[in-house]
Amino acid sequence: MPKDSKATTIPKQSGKAGKKAAAQAVVPAPAPFLHTPESLPAPALAGRDFLSNLDTSAAELRVVMDTAHSMRRGEWRGVKPLSGLSMALVFEKASLRTRTTFDVGMYQLGGHAITLSNAEIGLGTRERVSDVARNLERWVDGVMGRVYLQQTLHELADHASIPIINGLSDMLHPSQLLADYQTIEQEFGTDLTGKRVVYIGDGNNLANSHIHMAILTGTDVTIVTPVGYEPNGAVLMDAVKRGATVTLTNDLGAIEGADVLYTDVWISMGQEAEADIRRRAFQGYQVTPQMLDTLAPNGIFLHCLPAHYGEETVPEATEHPKSRVFDQAENRLHAQKALMYHLLGGAKPRW
Structure with missing residues (x-):
């Protein structure tokens, strides 16, 4: 895939300064084409878990990255390949970027996201992780977990038949x-x-x-x-x-x-006690x-x-x-949309 437009190498700024910089930037060329439902690439990771970057091969990673670049260029505008699908966003840790981009990403792809805080679920305290997994798999088509322990994600994956995505753990941050x-x-x-x-x-x-x-x-x-x-x-x-x-x-x-x-x-x-x-x-x-x-x-x-x-x-x-x-x-949105498409794109709506 060719390198992105030169305009993407200009650091973005916020507010009025950003608008002025954008006006001075080179205007990127229009996207060469827009995808239609018939032209979408086949989901490369359909039904699988993404707990580590090594859950993909180099070739599969290339497909996901090419999709992310294509989405950033606007070539998926208006296409809703995840229409009728839902994803649970499970948070043990606070989040700005992870929560916003997975939620907005599901919406832009035509799906629906529901955010579940640890106060609502109590992974491993209020309820066994395995039971949470068995419940969620009956209702939604995928789960993203931003958790303390990598083991929590593996336990979710072991007991759920739907894709589990690592949104962050103590061991890895693959998304x-x-x-x-x-x-x-x-x-x-x-x-x-x-x-x-x-x-x-x-x-x-x-x-x-x-x-x-x-x-x-x-x-x-x-x-x-x-x-x-x-x-x-x-x-x-x-x-x-x-x-x-x-x-x-x-x-x-x-x-x-x-x-x-x-x-x-x-x-x-979680490391605040070690701050000094x-x-x-x-x-x-x-x-x-x-x-x-x-x-x-x-x-x-x-x-x-x-x-x-x-x-x-x-x-x-x-x-x-x-x-x-x-x-x-910004690329958290594009890359995670690409990941969700390739994990969930082969699923059929439940209703």
Whole structure:
């Protein structure tokens, strides 16, 4: 698939400044065609779970990413392939981007989403996870879970016959990585072999998922993190066995010349008790405009948000010319719509 219009490389801004920037931007060419119900690609992952990026092959990932790019270009405008289908959005953790984009995405594809908070469900406390799964499968066509434990998602998947999507867990954040790599492809094209992606900060669920994407896409992923905050050892070993290029270091010099610099919060939800210890451990790992100036000439900066300004980054970095942070946030909608289509597109409405 060809690289997106040059207009997509211009950082979006909000409010009046954004309108002025848009007026100065190159107007993208019209979409070459609009899909009709008859021209839609066959769902590549029909009926399957998406708990990890490795639940897809490289070829299947390519199909999903191509669909995401096509949706961003507006080629699916007005097509409702999930008409009559419903998805439950289960939240143990608070959310802005995940909740909004999955909900809006289902609506735009013709389906319906229902949001269920942990206060309403009480996964594993008010009710067994297996019982929740057996109930939901009788009513809806898919479940997205933003949960504390990866095991919760596996338990849902083990007891439900409908697709389960990982919207975030302690171990992985695969739906975020779809949006991240869509943003990277908008800059560098679809062949990312050898592109240097440097992740700086906590070796958390995002770091683990970046390692999985190195396996699938051929990127050269470097994790820069303090001693004691490394990514999951099993994830690292699996990547090495599969031949992925993954480097683990605490040397900040590894950032120089990177094509992509990525960071995340130092203190994730549920880690508030460790806040002071973590702030001390991550001193020096803050992404600044000066750091961005050391990237490759066409290098970009990504952050999955929310940003804790004054900790892992500063406002001047997310507003920097090399920042694609808000394009990345937009792509949560397109990438997750593509994922939902390929998981649910083969299902028939129940009524």
